[in-house]
Amino acid sequence: MRLTQAKIERIRRINAQTIHLELGLIDEALYRIKPGQTLLARLVDASGEPLAWDPYLREQWWPLGMTGQNTLLVERPANPRYEPGQYVSLLGPIGEPYRFSQRAKNILLIAYDADPTPLTIMLTWLLRNQLNVTLVLLGRARHYGTDHLSAEVEVIRGEDGLEWDDMVMTLGWADQLYAVVAPDDERQNFKALLDMLLDRKVVIPQRFAYGIFQPPTVCGTGACFACALRMSNSSRPRLTCTDGPAFDLLNVRLD
Structure with missing residues (x-):
């Protein structure tokens, strides 16, 4: 840095x-x-x-x-x-770059009441690597104009909540998912997203659903711990500025 x-x-x-x-x-x-x-x-x-x-x-x-x-x-x-x-x-x-499974062919991106920029910045890389991409815009993210995006990106505009047409089919199609949510209470909003996934999908495997966390960044070096996240699989917190911004939602304590 x-x-x-x-x-x-x-x-x-x-x-x-x-x-x-x-x-x-x-x-x-x-x-x-x-x-x-x-x-x-x-x-x-x-x-x-x-x-x-x-x-x-x-x-x-x-x-x-x-x-x-x-x-x-x-x-x-x-x-x-x-x-x-x-x-x-x-x-x-x-932070660290986004990481995608070598087996992933279909990438689902969800913006829920949040600016989708942390998702759209990965589109060029995904398309260059011949991955299929669907971008779902929910809540206030529905107003994000997408005319500048490649026609290869499927864009779905859903409802105010965490619902859209054919969502079960879309979730079943995806090999990996990245999401951003409203920053007012990221943990609760990601919990709502994870609960929706658990309701709609029989099994959520590890390294499937990633949340992109955007807390206020104070130092950017990991010295202040202001962006620390508690993890369910470790007693050691993870830092958004050094380990993030994307974390497997199954590993983050969202309570």
Whole structure:
């Protein structure tokens, strides 16, 4: 993990809620950043001084990967404070990449009342590796525009709760599942998701259902334990910033 500085070269709106930031002057250490690894970012001036202290903590940015012009593409909620020419202080990479079973052919992605960005950033990698992908958008995630996504991605817009048409068939089709939920109470929301899976699927094997946890990240190094998760299979907590962000939901204590 390194502290570096980049510059916003271009901004492109991809839907009503979301933009892509193209960052130049990227440190070579970030060229090999992988889906699932994130950056802790703060807008700064050319000398590296913060433009503002609100928010106080650095923001967690989700990179899509490098472009052919040696710029780094990042997906962010649309915000008028982003402008081309601004400098960004970056700390990272944070966390571990997403991991997929070698036997997995069908990947199910579920966004429940949450921004699906932590899921959509893996789509290019999944399609490049010839995996079949279904993206289910539930609750407020239904409003996420998907016209910019590849036609190879099946998109299902469900209900306000954890239901959608033919959900039993979709769950049976999936070899592996990744999900994001509303951050207001991640553990309870992931518990609701896991309970739904247990009700609809006869057996939930290990390494099938992964939750992508997004607690506020304070240090990014594992020193403060602010992002610690209690595990059901170990007395040692796991840290979202160093071991995450994705964890097998069967191994996380969600009570």
